[in-house]
Amino acid sequence: MRVAVVGAGPAGVYAADILTKSDVDAQIDLFEKLPAPYGLVRYGVAPDHPRIKGIVGALQKVLDRPSVRFFGNVEYGVDIKLDDLRQFYDAVIFSTGASSDRALDVPGIDLPGSYGAADFVSWYDGHPDVPRTWPLEAKSVAVLGVGNVALDVARILAKTADELLVTEIPQNVYEGLASSPVTDVHVFGRRGPAQAKFTPLELRELDHSPNVEVIVHAEGIEFDEASMHAIRTNKQVEMIVKTLQEWAIRDVGTRPRRLHLHFLEAPVEVLGSSSVTGLRTETQELTGDGNVRGTGAFTDWDVQAVYRAVGYLSTHLADLPFDHVSGTIPHQAGRVLDLDEVPMPGVYTTGWIKRGPIGLIGHTKGDALETITSLLEDAAALPRATSPSPGSVVEFLEQRGVPFVTNEGWSRLDAHEIASGAAHGRERVKVVSREEMTSISNG
Template sequence: MSENSELRIAVIGAGPAGVYSSDIFLRELRKRGEELGLGTTARIDVFEKLPVPFGLVRYGVAPDHPSIKFIADALEKTLDNPDIHLYCDVEFGKDITLDDLLPRYDAVLFATGAVEDRPLHIPGADLTGVHGAARFVEWYDGYPDGPRDWPLDAKQVAVIGGGNVAMDVARELMRDADDLRTRTDIPDNVYEGLRRNQARELHLFVRRGVTQAKFSVQELREMEQLPGVRIAVDDEDFDLDEETIKAAGGNKLVRQMVEELFAIREMAQDMEDDGNVDYAGNPADRVYHLHFNALPVEITGTDGAVSSLRVERTRTGADGVMERTGEFVEYPVQAVYHAIGYKPAAAEGIAYDEHRTVLANDEGRILAASDSAQIVPRLYATGWAKRGPVGLIGSTKSDALLIVGHMLDDLAAEAGAGALAGDRDAGSIDRLLAERGVRPIDFAGWKRVDRFEREQGSREGRKHKKVTELERLRAIAHAE
């Protein structure tokens, strides 16, 4: 197949969903392309609005996750492919539009992530000191457009949420700054902020029971090993009936999580009995309370700022159905963080399903409207843009395989071996961007950033030190 007849695919988003989909598309095309009449070669152009790739892995996961490096390394190996072309610092809807892409690409795949918190709908949610997880994560991950300072003067803090993001937020709020700096790539402003952190007591509230939490075992184990932190639990939360235990045992991941939580209960008791110590037996100056069956219902304030959180006790059956009891407890706190879900970003020109908070789609095929069954040809969604902000890397890969299958089948059903774009000049998109004054950062530019960050880290005895400023990232990436 000639260069002008090979398939042309545009991917919006260089996070895990976009990168995995690109890799799977090329592999599946090599496997099935001949029998489908599509040939076996394609050029995939991946557009990313940030100056650097990897999305959620770089800017949405807590810096102390040991798995980050391995995932980022795998994504980088995929991008280091002559059939995949990286265009960072190119924003869809601003620098390029759907009208620009459709004449140049046979299909467009949206792999955009989530940038906004789902709102907290309880009284007092607008008080000073109430924070959504997304902005806090942007701060401690050094997101280029994120805040550079964060208020950490609250001595008593609440975190609302029963998933891994809530655990990340709580763990970073209880973190020892020096320990985190040694082990991770946090920038200087985050280190200095955490050094000044006043939090000494943290409460994590999960509205349902122990077996309904969505924590991974890895998250729990990271919580267990916080230097200087004692864990505290309520024994009543662990009083499970036989039906609930049986239901939890039917799912391997849930069973492992529950077993770990019971181990944490024993650890918490030992920490208290040994005189308020941390996991290593050293004196603890902070305490981390883990509450289940606890539904936050109101945030109260003084002079416009958070002063307490009112929580209602709940009961949760083996089927996951939650009942309210009418029993309330008020906790004095000066800051409340909510991690109750993200809202995936919209994309200009693409219908958005507000109910499901996804790009309107049917198994990854973009729909004309959220209430329509009409499929828009050549447009697809994967990852959180398709399914919403749930699932880990395994779900992302499963999505990619499903959507790639649809793309290949749809392209094969078209005349001309799937070559639907009229402009098949590989340099066409580069000329368009140049005319608009847009200067993309390619894979070589990313490697310059990566080398610089490693060099900066090595000077301080660290493996890596993240650059956060937009213009500095651009300058490093474009330096010859």
């Protein structure tokens, strides 16, 4: 069986892993629009998260299998289309993830100085397709949302550049953060502490910096019946609430930068005319079921930048149906459904573009298992590739002049980054430029 996987992040690699371990003799080609694999593990996880990035080792073992090939720097819909893939493969799995920012509909959200968290994350993670500079000019910053991405953004904004110099951040990111005048970062959650979406580990890591004072504002530490039920029945929620309560009553220290956590404050307007000059929030109250309603009490916060971290959003892929409300590909157990809700023969999906940007990286394993199970059930009826030779797709890309990156090319780039880091006592230093990445990869 010849299978193409479009998207070489965790979801795509997990799908390849499960398929190679099945009873079916399968050859799998992973196509990735970036010159490097791993998706959001490389370009969406904060650089000071070495434990989470440890998953790279497991993903690389899958790429090292003889039945798996990597084709980096190949963009679906531009360099290769669905009809092309169907020539070379019996099945195609789409696992392109979610990397755009979900919109937030409040007045002033489009003012200069108001940013999407995903764009900022791409900058500090050295994504090749974003600008090399970032306008870090605000002394006081607001971050909207209380998920893990919001805490990542707040932590990177609050930390000093020298603290991050031991990580893999590129030089341009270090220089940008070093110039930041920030003193205060305010994180706002619309609901209460028991409804926060971050993990206990992510929360505790906020307090590890010797330069950042974490301040929990006690007026938002409230609980209703649903909150108490969540605390009693969910160990993770209990740990989060306990930590927040302890921080809310402790004395404020003297670290030079401050990271504030505010709960039950909903953003209603970004203030300013030509740029961000403040944020207006409305205090909320819990309604008993874990939801909230406005109290009519408003507060204006003196901030000069706003980062919204209210969720990721997938983008529409050429020649595939798309639900623009949920930001997902319509499917049935991973089988892509056409406009008439009929499965498209040999076309599947997995990961965030299948189920939405919910859950941690590990949750994509169950997602991939469902999709591969469907594919294997359909194996006998799959439309066969008309040009199944493994060399056919290589010849196709070469004829189109696509400077694709192979497994060997990625190994060269990986070794180059590790060597660059070793020269400075660091694990690696990322190469940022797409041209430089492909040049190193292709020797």
